[in-house]
Every structure is written in C-alpha cells, then in structure tokens.
Amino acid sequence: MYTFSNRLKIASFILMAVGVLGIGIGFITAPSTVEEAKAMVASHDDGHADAYDATEDITAHDSSHDEHLLHQLQNKPWAALYVAALFFMMIALGTLAFYAVQRAAQAGWSPLLFRVMEGITAYLVPGGIAVFVILVLSVAHMNHLFVWMDADVVANDKLLLNKSGYLNGPFFLIRAVIFLGGWILYREYSRKLSLAQDESNDDSNFKLNFRISAGFLVFYLISESIMSWDWIMSVDPHWFSTLFGWYIFASMFVTGITVIALVTIYLKSKGYLKDVNNSHIHDLAKFMFGMSIFWAYLWFSQFMLIWYANIPEEVTYFVTRISDYKIPFFGMLVLNFVFPLLLLMNSDFKRVNWFVVMTGIVILIGHYMNLFVAIMPATVGDQWGIGIAEIGSVLFFAGAFIFFVFRALTKAPLQPKRNPFIEESKHFHY
C-alpha cells in the first residue's frame, strides 16, 4: 500500500494556496471599465508602442475597439483558469483513454501500471467538475470566453445565427454533462471491477472490464471529437477544421502517457512498484516518442493544408496566431516534436529515468502551450501574457492534480493481484 507522504501533501496544498492567490490577483487586477483597460495597455505598451501605431489604423481606435480591449483584458484571468483546468482534466482523460486501450488490447506489459493509471484518472472527477463549472459560468455570462454565447453578437452575425442550432447554451451544457458523465462512469466502474478482480475467484470481472473498455473507446472517440469542437474550437466560432478532434486527442494522449511515466518513476524511486523494471519505462517512453510525432503530424497536417490553400475564412486562425503568438506557436513545435524526437530516439536513453523525466517535463510544458495557443488568441487576442493569473492557475490545478492523484493511489494496493496478465507484466523484458 502506498502512503501519501506528508511532504508531498503539504507541497500540493502550498501549490493550491499560491495558485488561489495568483488567480485572485488575476481577477482583482482585471479592469472593470474601458478607461482602466486603456490605461493598462498604455502603461504596458511603452516599449513597443510605435509598433502599434505603425500597424493599426487610427480610425480603428473607436469606442467599439476599446470595448473589445476591455473584454480581452477581462477575459485574461478566465482564459488562464480555463486553459489550466482543461489541461489537467485532459491529462486524466488521456490517461483514461490509454488505460482503456491497454485493457481492450489485452496488453501484457502494462497491468503492473494499471493502479498508477487508475490513480491518475481519479482526477477526472474533480477536474471534470472544475471545467464544467467554468463552462456553466460562461453560459451564465460571467465572462466572454465564448463569443457565440453573447446574444447580441449572434443576432448580428449570420454565420453564428446559422450555427445556433448547435452552439447554444443549454445544448452545450447537456453535451458537456453527457461526455463528463460517460467518462466518469467508465472510470468509476472500471476501477470497481479492477478492485473486485483482486478479490474474486474467477476472471469474470476482468472479462467484463475488457468489454466495457472496448465500448468506452467507441464512446470516447465520438465524445472526445465533439468535446474538442465544443470546448476548444468554439472559442473561434467562425473557424472550423475537420481533424481538430484528432489533434486535441493526440495532445491529451501524449500528456497522459507522459504523466503515467512521471508518476511511475516517482513511485518507483520511493520504493513502491518493486516489479516495475526499466523495460516498462522504455515502453512508456516509446509511446511518448511515437505520440509526440503523431501530434506533430496532425499539427502540421492541419497547418499545412490551411496554409497551402490559403482560403481567407480558414486562414485567419493561423494569421492571428503567427502575428501575435509567434514564440509560443512555433516554440511548442520545438518542445513537442524536435525535443522528444531527438532525445527519445535512442533506445538506451528511453531506459534512463532522468532522461524520461526531463523530456516528460518538456512535453508537458509544450502541450500546455498547445492548449494556450488554441484558447488565448480568440479570448484575449494580442493582450496575452504568461503572468500571475496564468502561472497561478497552473499551480492551483497542479496542486489539485497531485492531491487527488496521490490520494487515490493510497486507496488500493499498487499491484493488481489476480489480473490474468500480471505474471507476464512482472517478467516483462524488452
């Protein structure tokens, strides 16, 4: 049995406390009037004010522009909170998908890691609720994250009016409930069967778990795709892309696998998980490597198709990102693709713990940037920054993630007892 070390628990509480403080400061310092917003921009932009005058028309600075600026600045703490909440929820969800794949594929190497994965997916409940609360607050007009939720905007926008059959508050929340409900239901049920299998005399729990995992994967594929349209793509409601769901999937899958590797290495270093050997780490690192390339493949496929055809209604998505987000937009490509490609290519490196940890941290930062670049341009535009609100939000959810994951790990033995593949997994050697 794993015992939650006090130091880690205190660390998670400190992270949450510092995070709450940061989030609070973010909300307090957000401007409430147009004048405040203008004053903030004026004080911040001393350094590159000339760049603004050069690129922007004087006539653009009318009152509607100022109000736009106000909304962007008011969105900043909300968007920071949303990106972080979504990022950590998607780690748990990606892990859940990986877990279901391992069960459905009857993988022989991974059963030793099932309890670690179950521990990580425990965050899906609080993390999913956190995301849902933000979505409810958005529908309740507490913020301007989703422009299609503004009735005045939709009334004057034919394109949004045509989409209002799909993009409307109640339906949006119903979909969110169905998706989160389905994921959490599978997670809890599969966990129950997994624990029941330890105590049972036959393999019926295991077989049932195999079937529901296969069923969950079908549900997950559909719901994940729709989730990515709803929660991420719809911040840019004029833009659409068909492979977006896959692209978001690749991102959450690779972060999920990375966190499995990091938690496994941590637990092993503390003396738990005695039977996990470096071949298991090697396999996880291979998945990190392969999925990083898969993410890059989808990122490039989406970018290159739109860049090549250059259709105005599609290309604005990348125009705003390249003009306002050049460093995070291309930087994440280095973090998410070039770095893992070169570091995890060597088979020996994949067995070295500190190498996997280092690459894993880079991948996590890179995929936070991935989500950041997906959400921020539509919500805060060129007013983005990585400041107190952003870092505070990440710290808060990181603290909550650590707390819920490691608390769940204490609830059951870290090694499944009667899994039919456990002996194979113990002797797994690559």
Add this chain to the structure above:
Amino acid sequence: MASKVIHAFYDDDDVLMHAVKKVRAAKHHIEDIYCPFPVHGLDKAMGLAPTRLAITSFLYGCVGLVISIVMMNYIMIEDWPQDIGGKPTFSFIQNMPAFIPIMFELTVFFAAHLMVITFFLRSRLWPFKEAENPDVRTTDDHFLMEIEIHGNEQELKDLLLDTGAVEINITEK
C-alpha cells in the same frame, strides 16, 4: 593451412542456449552458430557486440534531409524563383511547409535504403553469392555450433555431447 573444426548439432533452441553458456563458461571460442530462425537472446549469450545499424540509419536520414533541403532551396528559391500559384519564393523558410512532405520522404528514403544496403554489405549478401551453409539441415530444423579445434578434440567432443548435442562432425575447413 587447413584447420579442423567441430560441428555440433542441436535440435532445440533451448538446449542450444544452454550449450552456448556452457561452452563459453569452458572458455572455448565459438566460431559461428547456424540457425533456421532467430533465437531470442542468442547474441547476448554468445557475447556478440550490439549492432550499430540504427546509428548508421540515423546518419543516412540526416544526409537525406540535407539533400532535400539543398535541392529544393536551389531549385525553387535560388535558381528560378517563379510565382507558382502565389506561393512565396523569397526565402526557403517562407515556402517551407510545401517542402516538408518531400523533406520527410527523402529522409525516410535515405535512412531506409542506405541502411539496407549497409546491412547487405556488412553481412556480405548479394544475388549470386554462394551459400556458406555447412549443413542443409540448419535451414530447416537443426542448429549448428562451430568451434575450432586446437588439439583438444576429445575434450571438446565430451563437453559438446554433455550439453545435449545430437550429432558431432569434425571437418577440415
């Protein structure tokens, strides 16, 4: 100078693995082992050095990448920078997304083909090569261990029979 070698036949890969360990423990140098199929872990048991084929492949891939970049930069950007459908040809980086499919494919092409050719060269394989098979059964269901004899014929014979060899031949080489 003709030297004598001993050929020990085995009909089971597990027995072979144990035999290899025993022979190595007795400090005899195993000249070669002929198998009908890959025996997992045999190279480790024999103490063979790991292959460096993957490293050559990585380097060949780098060559392919460089060739594709140099080729397209010269053709599309430097030699004749035409406006084809509005694609920017002012610099390589501006038109790079359009080149990436070719850069990728040439990297894979070079890495794969040159590695295969390296493999053929290093293992001396070519279409009209004469087979070096000491016994036809080693391609079907027998394993053969070849050890050079340095005046210790009887001792070797006993050792090999002890490890479960089903047949032992001594031949001039």
